[in-house]
Amino acid sequence: xxxxxxxxxxxxxxxxxxxxxxxxxxxxxxxxxxxxxxxxxxxxxxxxxxxxxxxxxxxxxxxxxxxxxxxxxxxxxxxxxxxxxxxxxxxxxxxxxxxxxxxxxxxxxxxxxxxxxxxxxxxxxxxxxxxxxxxxxxxxxxxxxxxxxxxxxxxxxxxxxxxxxxxxxxxxxxxxxxxxxxxxxxxxxxxxxxxxxxxxxxxxxxxxxxxxxxxxxxxxxxxxxxxxxxxxxxxxxxxxxxxxxxxxxxxxxxxxxxxxxxxxxxxxxxxxxxxxxxxxxxxxxxxxxxxxxxxxxxxxxxxxxxxxxxxxxxxxxxxxxxxxxxxxxxxxxxxxxxxxxxxxxxxxxxxxxxxxxxxxxxxxxxxxxxxxxxxxxxxxxxxxxxxxxxxxxxxxxx
Ligand SMILES: Nc1ncnc2c1ncn2[C@@H]1O[C@H](COP(=O)(O)OP(=O)(O)OP(=O)(O)O)[C@@H](O)[C@H]1O
Ligand SMILES: [Mg+2]
Numbered sequence: 326x327x328x329x330x331x332x333x334x335x336x337x338x339x340x341x342x343x344x345x346x347x348x349x350x351x352x353x354x355x356x357x358x359x360x361x362x363x364x365x366x367x368x369x370x371x372x373x374x375x376x377x378x379x380x381x382x383x384x385x386x387x388x389x390x391x392x393x394x395x396x397x398x399x400x401x402x403x404x405x406x407x408x409x410x411x412x413x414x415x416x417x418x419x420x421x422x423x424x425x426x427x428x429x430x431x432x433x434x435x436x437x438x439x440x441x442x443x444x445x446x447x448x449x450x451x452x453x454x455x456x457x458x459x460x461x462x463x464x465x466x467x468x469x470x471x472x473x474x475x476x477x478x479x480x481x482x483x484x485x486x487x488x489x490x491x492x493x494x495x496x497x498x499x500x501x502x503x504x505x506x507x508x509x510x511x512x513x514x515x516x517x518x519x520x521x522x523x524x525x526x527x528x529x530x531x532x533x534x535x536x537x538x539x540x541x542x543x544x545x546x547x548x549x550x551x552x553x554x555x556x557x558x559x560x561x562x563x564x565x566x567x568x569x570x571x572x573x574x575x576x577x578x579x580x581x582x583x584x585x586x587x588x589x590x591x592x593x594x595x596x597x598x599x600x601x602x603x604x605x606x607x608x609x610x611x612x613x614x615x616x617x618x619x620x621x622x623x624x625x626x627x628x629x630x631x632x633x634x635x636x637x638x639x640x641x642x643x644x645x646x647x648x649x650x651x652x653x654x655x656x657x658x659x660x661x662x663x664x665x666x667x668x669x670x671x672x673x674x675x676x677x678x679x680x681x682x683x684x685x686x687x688x689x690x691x692x693x694x695x696x697x698x699x700x701x702x703x704x705x706x707x708x709x710x711x712x713x714x715x716x717x718x719x720x721x722x723x
Contacts (some may be wrong), residue, residue, distance in 0.1 A: 332537060333452055334640050335460045337567070339558065340544035341551050342466040345575040345613075348620055348629065349544050350463035351378040351396075355623060356630035356639035358394035362458040365451055367397040369444035370465050380622045387451070391623060397451070404443035441465075446522070447530045452532055459640050467558050475565055475688060536568035540645045544573045547597035556604055556666045557686075563663035563711075564685045568645030572605045573633065574598065574612040604666070609643045651698075658698060658717040665711035674706045674715060683713070 338350040345367065365387050368375045376383045385400035385457035448462055534538045542563055545555045554633050555572070562569055577589050577598070602610055613633050620629045630639065637643070648663040664672065664685055673684040679699050681692040701717040708714075 333460070333645075334460065335448070335452060335462065335532065335539040336461045336462055336640065337533075337541040338544060339464040339467055339541060340573075344544045344546050344551060345573075346466075346544050347378050347463050348612075348626070349375040349542070349573055349575065349633070350461050351375060352433050352626040352630035353542075353622075353634060353639050354394060354396070354459075354461045355626045356634055357459045357461070358391065359627065361393070362637065362640060362694060363393050363395075363456065364459045364461065365395045365397060365457045366461040366463060367399060367448065367451065368463040369399055369441065369597065370463065371401070373398050375463060377393075377402075378621055378626065387456070395457070397447075399442045399444045399447045404447060442522070443527070445533075446525045449525060449529045449532060453528075467554055475561075475690075512641075536567040536645055536647055540568045540570035540643070542571045542573055543569055544575055545596040545601065546576050547574055547601070549597065551599055552597055552604070555601075559605070559608075560664055560666045560685060561688055562691060563646075563648040563665055564667075564683075564688060566649045568648055569605075569608055570643035570645035571609045571611055572601065574601060574610060576615040577612050579614040607646050611637075651695075656719065657704070658701065660698075660715045660717065662713045662715075664708070664713050667711070669706070669708055672708060672713065673704075674713070676703060681715075 336353060338346050338353070340346050341634060349371070350366055354364045355358075358364040367373065372510075375398055379390055380654070381390060381396075382388070383396045383398050385398060385403055387397045389395050389397035448460065451457060451460055502586070529535060543555050543562075545551050559569055578587055578594060582591075611633060613629065616625075616629070618625075620626060633639075634642065646663055650661050652659050652661070662683065667685050671684075671686045673682075675682045675684075679694050681694055683690050683692065698717050700720065702720050704716040704718040706713065706715045
């Protein structure tokens with residue numbers, strides 16, 4: 326990347342199924358490109374929904390929609406073949422040996438989380454290509470996105486602790502195993518491939534957990550279940566270190582709809598809107614009406630984007646709360662982590678040697694403590710206003 330480039334921005338667009346993620350992603354990309362930013366919108370969804378939104382064919386590589394606006398539908402099968410060909414060959418050999426011929430190795434390799442992993446690696450590739458100022462990622466519905474976003478964390482844990490040991494054991498055991506059975510044993514090439522992927526995952530983590538580069542936008546509809554899920558998502562996003570910079574409330578009934586049939590709907594929407602503004606107090610909430618038709622094609626997406634963002638810069642016009650920080654005051658070190666809406670009983674903080682394990686609901690994150698904190702003791706952990714505050718003091722002070 327050359328030095329005169331504007332800093333890269335990555336916008337992750339997520340929310341419950343069907344709320345309008347793809348539409349908002351595409352409209353945001355059109356607005357960003359119209360504003361002069363070289364923009365790429367990529368979809369991690371195998372349903373190829375960006376094609377439907379733009380009404381043009383979109384390839385597995387960035388496809389130009391108009392000058393400065395590109396779209397890409399990530400093909401995880403293709404990625405799989407390029408990234409993990411060594412592992413692929415290894416598995417094929419194992420399947421042949423085990424007599425499971427005729428089963429495609431690909432079917433085995435798409436284990437849960439794999440396609441998300443390859444999507445993330447592709448986001449990183451495009452970010453590093455230096456071709457774009459803005460990358461909008463149209464994420465899969467919330468549950469998968471959370472898995473996607475927690476993946477770097479989980480994988481680094483695995484790669485740092487498990488892989489080196491396994492590799493050592495394999496090195497010692499390979500000659501013996503090969504003597505007693507014909508079972509193919511993972512060779513060094515497999516571990517090398519895994520390590521390449523790991524290095525990529527580390528880079529992804531660095532990109533996504535940097536709030537000056539990456540922010541997430543939560544799309545919701547003014548409906549009970551959708552809002553409830555958005556609040557949970559907000560918690561987990563903060564927990565994994567992702568800053569949310571805006572909540573987009575989509576499909577609000579416009580004022581010109583006066584048919585009494587919709588009166589009750591309007592009332593409900595007003596109530597949910599109140600919950601949303603209250604719940605996401607420290608995040609910008611913007612809204613979008615329910616249009617009188619499907620908003621597909623560049624022109625309609627442009628109209629939609631203009632209504633959504635108005636005078637605001639669609640990329641940098643929003644600021645998110647910083648989800649994680651370490652500060653020092655009066656000899657104490659304070660670690661703050663945003664866990665909005667989390668309750669005491671779903672939170673757990675455990676220290677294990679140089680690691681701090683924090684659990685929120687079903688998700689767990691492990692922090693390797695910096696040297697300066699390892700020598701210290703935890704004096705307390707407090708949950709206040711959606712922030713977990715852990716205080717570290719010098720051991721003598723205890
Ligand atoms: N404000 C709106 N007014 C009118 N139509 C809309 C609006 N927002 C979205 N739509 C339409 O609703 C449909 C679903 O939207 P979209 O595909 O963006 O949702 P999604 O959240 O990406 O869905 P999925 O979870 O399946 O990926 C599309 O046909 C889209 O054109
Ligand atoms: Mg979609």
